[in-house]
Amino acid sequence: MLFKVEMKVNIPHDMPAEVAAEIKAREKAYAQELQAQGKWRHLWRVAGSYANVSIFDVADNAELQDLISALPLFPYMDISVAPLCRHPSSIHQDDR
Ligand SMILES: O=C(O)C[C@H]1C=CC(=O)O1
Secondary structure, X not given: OEEEEEEEEOOOOOOOHHHHXXXXXXXXXXXXXXXXXXXXXXXXXXXXXXXXXXXXXOOOHHHHHHHXXXXXXXXXXXXXXXXXXXXXXXXXXXOO
16 A cells, blocks of 8 residues: 655754764664665655655555654654555556
């Protein structure tokens, strides 16, 4: 199942820089692991903001919840999720 996930990062201004850097490093490693597994299919920066638009390819809602809630930045993000289905005009065979 495909989901559009929008994440807006709000790291508290009083978080020490080294703590923020450590969380971001763990986030990057986890995000790249999920991309290598094919579960995080697209990851795009929203230009001009500390936010991303992502496409996840997971088995079901429960797996999406498990993956997203394990993000190291999860406590510091506003996240919105929308389920996707194939567009009838799409030419991409891997859309489903
Ligand atoms: O930077 C972000 O958009 C937040 C988060 C998502 C992937 C990652 O490495 O960090």
